[in-house]
Amino acid sequence: MTDTTAAQTERSLVLVKPDGYRRGLSGEVLRRIEAKGYTLVALAVVEPSRGQLEEHYAEHQGKPFYEPLLEFMSSGPVTAAIIEGQGCIPGFRSLAGATDPTAAAPGTIRGDHGRDWGLAVQQNIVHGSDSPESAAREIAIWFPAQG
Ligand code: DAT
Ligand code: MG
DSSP states (O other): OOOTTSOOEEEEEEEEOHHHHHTTOHHHHHHHHHHHTOEEEEEEEEOOOHHHHHHHTGGGTTSTTHHHHHHHHTSSOEEEEEEEEETHHHHHHHHHOOSSTTTSOTTSHHHHHOOOOSSTTSOOSEEEOSSHHHHHHHHHHHOGGGO
16 A cells, blocks of 8 residues: 655754854764755855755745854855755755744754854754745755756
């Protein structure tokens, strides 16, 4: 019988943000992705342009944290990855933990490696797409050739 409940093979866009890159946590993030059983499809170290960040965070435009967020995201290189696997979109967000690294559960990337450095929740090490639509949109921003 066909298992109609099986999760779809899907792709997610992961970023190791400038704080994670600076702290040498790219390998730790990629290790957890691979240990979970997801596949690395594409990998790059990118110095984000303002335009890329505006597109990436379009949903947050106008919010009080938008400009500080873009400034932080412009503060250095990021490691960008496309990952693939059944359910990897919610799966990676589960590995990442809650947005606020102070509240993020131990065992998650943010819970184990993040904290409040006086910049609220901005420096939370990783980004992961939150839906298949976001993943497709974000993959086109960071990996135009793969879109
Ligand atoms: P997530 O990264 O968990 O998907 P999000 O999409 O709501 O969270 O927000 C994107 C990023 O913006 C988040 O990683 C950190 C920053 N951010 C979100 N809410 C914030 C807030 N209230 N104050 C400061 N930065 C915030
Ligand atoms: Mg988000």
